[in-house]
Amino acid sequence: MKIKEVEKVLGTSRANIRFYEKEKLLEPERKENGYREYTDKDVEALKQIIILRKLGLAIPDIREVREKKQTLRKALDKNIDSLQAQIDELSGALKLCRQMKANHVELDDFDADYYWNQIQAEEKEGRNFANVARDYLLLVEETYGNMWKYVFFYDFKKDRKIYGLAKAVAFTLFLCIARGIGKQFLWKTGTFWEGFSYPFLVFITALVLILPLYVLSKRKPQAAAIVFSVLLYIIFVFFAFLALLIIVGIINSVFHLGLW
Secondary structure (H helix, E strand, C coil): CCHHHHHHHHCCCHHHHHHHHHCCCCCCEECCCCCEECCHHHHHHHHHHHHHHHCCCCHHHHHHHHCCCCCHHHHHHHHHHHHHHHHHHHHHHHHHHHHHHHCCCCHHHCCHHHHHHHHHHHHHCCCCCCCCHHHHHHHHHHHHHHHHHHHHCCCHHHHHHHHCHHHHHHHHHHHHHHHHHHHHHHCCCCCHHHHHHHHHHHHHHHHHHHHHHHHHHHHCHHHHHHHHHHHHHHHHHHHHHHHHHHHHHHHHHHHCCCCC
16 A cells, blocks of 8 residues: 555545654555555554544654553553643633633733732642743753754754653763764864863853843843844854864864864
8 A cells, every 4th residue: 555545544644654654653664666565554553653642642652652662551541641730730721711701801901910819829729820931941942952953963852752861862972972082082172071061061051041031031022032033143153163163173184184
């Protein structure tokens, strides 16, 4: 069965099927002409994957279930806990949203103090709201991930999803060690520990820069957007220049050009 037929049978897109293959959830056989051939077993596996995704199971959990690294029952237990946490988190927000709608609240007559006190009272009674601390954490994670790619040309977040946290961390440490060895013995521009610790210094610097920017975004979002764009541009130029220096340094070391 060709992928076009699978799309028609399951009512899902080719992009979705390719994504599941990329995530190692499915490995259809390839014919001599290079085209994938999907068997009834592959289609059945796709149905299972789609069902589990619709239930909210994470890709890594589905992968572990298919690889027999954990049972489906255990994955479902984990997913039930996650879904219940989401329901609990939204309970207070749902109640207050309905109250504000019933009161015909608009931005011009939005009494922030009143609803602030309402939320505080609801939380004391055990009703939950969205965790705003995640806003900062997501911003940090996204910025750190981008900066990490500029430093190492390595997508830690992607590898963590595919191979798991332990392997991604192990590869990260390998890159740090390689960088330290390169700095001391190849480029001879410093010590091993300077090269090894550089990415962590980048991360700490990012945290220092992001926190005030986050506060600014809450008060003056337009100004924060401009500052953030300029900052990203500066960071991109800096790391592009750094990458160029590294490449030139390697070429200089290999071919003994005597550039510096």
